[in-house]
Amino acid sequence: MAHAIALNFEDGVTRLIEARPGETVAEAAYRLGINIPLDCRDGACGTCKCRIASGSFESGDYLEDALGPEEAAEGYALACQARPTGDLVVEVAASSAACKTRPQSVTATLAKVARLSPSTLAFELDVAGAFGFLPGQYVNLTVPGTRETRSYSFASAPGTDRLAFLIRDIPGGLMSGTLRGAAAGLALEFTGPSGSFYLRDVKRPLLFLAGGTGLAPFLSMLRHLKAKGTGGHPVHLVYGVTRDADLVEVDTLEALARDIPGFTFATVVADAQSPHPRTGYVTDHLPAAALHGGDVDIYLCGPPPMVDAVRGWLHAQGVTPAGFHTEKFAVSGTAAVPLKRAG
Numbered sequence: 541m542a543h544a545i546a547l548n549f550e551d552g553v554t555r556l557i558e559a560r561p562g563e564t565v566a567e568a569a570y571r572l573g574i575n576i577p578l579d580c581r582d583g584a585c586g587t588c589k590c591r592i593a594s595g596s597f598e599s600g601d602y603l604e605d606a607l608g609p610e611e612a613a614e615g616y617a618l619a620c621q622a623r624p625t626g627d628l629v630v631e632v633a634a635s636s637a638a639c640k641t642r643p644q645s646v647t648a649t650l651a652k653v654a655r656l657s658p659s660t661l662a663f664e665l666d667v668a669g670a671f672g673f674l675p676g677q678y679v680n681l682t683v684p685g686t687r688e689t690r691s692y693s694f695a696s697a698p699g700t701d702r703l704a705f706l707i708r709d710i711p712g713g714l715m716s717g718t719l720r721g722a723a724a725g726l727a728l729e730f731t732g733p734s735g736s737f738y739l740r741d742v743k744r745p746l747l748f749l750a751g752g753t754g755l756a757p758f759l760s761m762l763r764h765l766k767a768k769g770t771g772g773h774p775v776h777l778v779y780g781v782t783r784d785a786d787l788v789e790v791d792t793l794e795a796l797a798r799d800i801p802g803f804t805f806a807t808v809v810a811d812a813q814s815p816h817p818r819t820g821y822v823t824d825h826l827p828a829a830a831l832h833g834g835d836v837d838i839y840l841c842g843p844p845p846m847v848d849a850v851r852g853w854l855h856a857q858g859v860t861p862a863g864f865h866t867e868k869f870a871v872s873g874t875a876a877v878p879l880k881r882a883g
């Protein structure tokens with residue numbers, strides 16, 4: 541049976557390939573022109589050592605000099621020997637350019653833009669055929685008529701031809717301004733998928749912490765979990781925004797909470813004047829139980845100050861989670877016109 545392999549390169553680029561029955565990871569990559577590091581091809585030199593971030597495989601035959609038992613226990617494998625027995629995510633210890641590949645370039649069609657609130661838009665792109673990515677990843681979208689690109693995280697689950705995104709509507713913002721008035725049918729170019737902020741195999745409780753449109757990758761992860769299950773582990777999301785107007789997709793979260801056993805969430809508004817039942821920061825509304833004494837995989841995404849503040853808070857609590865993955869929605873461009881800050 542064929543298995544999907546996501547090859548994640550050091551520079552954040554992901555290429556999704558398929559291994560034919562019986563093929564090793566290296567054989568599948570080379571057949572498709574992706575030259576991952578390789579030397580002896582015999583399990584002797586260790587050049588092709590990679591980390592299997594998720595999925596099942598047969599590790600094959602190799603010398604202990606090439607891959608020690610401790611490395612194997614930590615999830616490392618030899619690409620020239622490892623044969624997938626399920627879908628795999630493989631971290632390749634080289635850049636995409638060094639492996640003679642690059643991010644996929646895609647021409648998409650704008651299917652719709654919807655205003656979710658005064659500060660937030662949702663948009664959807666149609667692509668030709670089911671599009672693969674890892675839930676939590678993003679694309680680099682070119683602003684039409686320019687060479688500028690902006691990064692946007694998928695809000696939809698992988699494997700469909702309709703891709704959904706959330707975007708903060710920034711006064712004077714180049715991409716948000718373009719999309720605000722755009723009509724369905726507009727051609728948009730993107731490269732991707734990219735990023736190391738993706739949902740790993742669920743092995744323990746999950747804690748998701750989202751700030752603003754940093755909710756998008758969690759919607760993708762949750763939609764994926766709805767389809768694939770959580771393995772019985774609880775999932776808690778704390779979703780914080782600055783003002784009431786920034787709170788979007790709460791209906792979607794409520795529906796997901798009905799559909800995913802063990803999924804709970806809380807919304808938080810930072811504005812102290814807000815009538816919202818929970819005001820302040822996400823860390824003010826993080827029950828100790830959600831940290832599971834550190835036996836938890838934490839995923840944190842939002843504006844850089846929020847990510848830094850939450851990371852600092854966790855450190856101050858003396859919590860060292862079993863897994864900790866972050867994504868900062870760093871500003872990727874400059875304002876097209878003089879800008880009045882939206883905050």
Ligand SMILES: Cc1cc2nc3c(=O)[nH]c(=O)nc-3n(C[C@H](O)[C@H](O)[C@H](O)COP(=O)(O)OP(=O)(O)OC[C@H]3O[C@@H](n4cnc5c(N)ncnc54)[C@H](O)[C@@H]3O)c2cc1C
Nearest residue numbers: 691692693707708713714715716753869870871872873874
């Ligand atoms: C990996 C990654 C994933 C991302 N995913 C998303 C996503 O899913 N959704 C999303 O909305 N954004 C996301 N971003 C941010 C996004 O790439 C853009 O930076 C953002 O949309 C602004 O683009 P723009 O062209 O509208 O504004 P620009 O023309 O780039 O104008 C930006 C200017 O506006 C100001 N500005 C920028 N952001 C804000 C803000 N939030 N509030 C107030 N002022 C601001 C800054 O002064 C900046 O100079 C992501 C960023 C990264 C790095």
Ligand code: FES
Nearest residue numbers: 579581583586620
């Ligand atoms: S290439 Fe030498 S161990 Fe794989």
